[in-house]
Amino acid sequence: MSEHQPTTTTPPTTRPTGSGPDAGPGSGPDAGPDTILRLINGYWSTGILGAAAEHRLFTHLEDGAHDAAQLAARAQISERGAQTLLDGLVSIGLLTLEHGRYRNTPAASAYLVAGRPADLSAMARLKLTHMGKLAALPEVVRAGGPVSDPTTEVADNPHWGQVVPAIAAQSVPAAAIAADVLGLSEAGALSILDVGGGSGIYSATWLKANPAARATQLDWEPINAIARQLLAERGVADRFTCIDGDFHTTDFGTGTYDVALYSHIAHQEGPEDNIAVFTRLKDALKPGGALVVCDYVVDDDRSGPPFPLLFASEMLLKSQQGGTWRRADYHAWLTKAGFSDITFHSAPPATLVIAR
Numbered sequence: 001m002s003e004h005q006p007t008t009t010t011p012p013t014t015r016p017t018g019s020g021p022d023a024g025p026g027s028g029p030d031a032g033p034d035t036i037l038r039l040i041n042g043y044w045s046t047g048i049l050g051a052a053a054e055h056r057l058f059t060h061l062e063d064g065a066h067d068a069a070q071l072a073a074r075a076q077i078s079e080r081g082a083q084t085l086l087d088g089l090v091s092i093g094l095l096t097l098e099h100g101r102y103r104n105t106p107a108a109s110a111y112l113v114a115g116r117p118a119d120l121s122a123m124a125r126l127k128l129t130h131m132g133k134l135a136a137l138p139e140v141v142r143a144g145g146p147v148s149d150p151t152t153e154v155a156d157n158p159h160w161g162q163v164v165p166a167i168a169a170q171s172v173p174a175a176a177i178a179a180d181v182l183g184l185s186e187a188g189a190l191s192i193l194d195v196g197g198g199s200g201i202y203s204a205t206w207l208k209a210n211p212a213a214r215a216t217q218l219d220w221e222p223i224n225a226i227a228r229q230l231l232a233e234r235g236v237a238d239r240f241t242c243i244d245g246d247f248h249t250t251d252f253g254t255g256t257y258d259v260a261l262y263s264h265i266a267h268q269e270g271p272e273d274n275i276a277v278f279t280r281l282k283d284a285l286k287p288g289g290a291l292v293v294c295d296y297v298v299d300d301d302r303s304g305p306p307f308p309l310l311f312a313s314e315m316l317l318k319s320q321q322g323g324t325w326r327r328a329d330y331h332a333w334l335t336k337a338g339f340s341d342i343t344f345h346s347a348p349p350a351t352l353v354i355a356r
């Protein structure tokens, strides 16, 4: 049996909104100017993390460098710059300092060292380049959506070519959890459809786990080219097919797939478009087939979790109708689309919604 037990469709126990250990860093009686100023200057974290990732600081630390002079030499940066990054990384809790030696925390070691399967360094570098766009947020908030260069609705937007390799690492644990919940490795000859599959990381993971499975990815043509390369590197390209096109208008087929996947797409779409896609995916699945939705899902009362609550601003900036949707929204939309068995599984900071 899977170790990832489904959670209920009702909201979890109410989280305190103004105090207590689960409240945000700006809440509670201890919130003074220090805390507020750190939040106001939150972009320092983005900058320090992006610069550290760019210069592979976490990788050099993992390989044994332990002070500014050694890091400066290995990364070919200034010693003053290295010390500044070290100070910042200690401040944001990604390094420890003991007896003059800096070390990665377990989280930095798992998620910021080059070559690790769940390495998020590419995302850290990418986000540093997005930072300027946040200056438009006051105007975007007033308008209720993007005020210039819309992103998610634009066909073949070069934005995706930057995002999909960076987001792939986030899907590594989620793909493993979904495979476990669905028992994919023992399921025999499966046929999988990945809508907006991006880097192809899910197909790569699932085809590797199940040598009898076949996967089809629907995405824009340049993105499918990126995915084909990853599947070839993983030695499973012979069981991987791509369809180039817009998933709003491309036919998914009828009764064709055992598993369909819609990962990090629902947040860019509005309710009507999500219902329409879920309905077409229900038709595309064989009877009893499973739809896997992976996204940043918020509690029904919108009290958490923290990451999905913050991610809503990303969608306000970049999409006309997107947002971070509640469990209740997914439940209602999937029910409307004809699914009946709907379960939620934690894959932090995302949630897997599995529907049959």
Ligand SMILES: C[S@@+](CC[C@H](N)C(=O)[O-])C[C@H]1O[C@@H](n2cnc3c(N)ncnc32)[C@H](O)[C@@H]1O
Residues within 6 Å of the ligand: 152, 160, 163, 164, 167, 168, 171, 195, 196, 197, 198, 199, 201, 218, 219, 220, 223, 245, 246, 247, 248, 262, 263, 264, 265
């Ligand atoms: C945020 S990425 C998610 C990638 C992948 N599913 C994952 O979870 O790692 C969104 C993906 O959807 C694709 N996409 C967005 N809108 C699309 C559309 N209208 N038709 C086809 N693909 C689309 C993008 O090209 C990109 O690959």
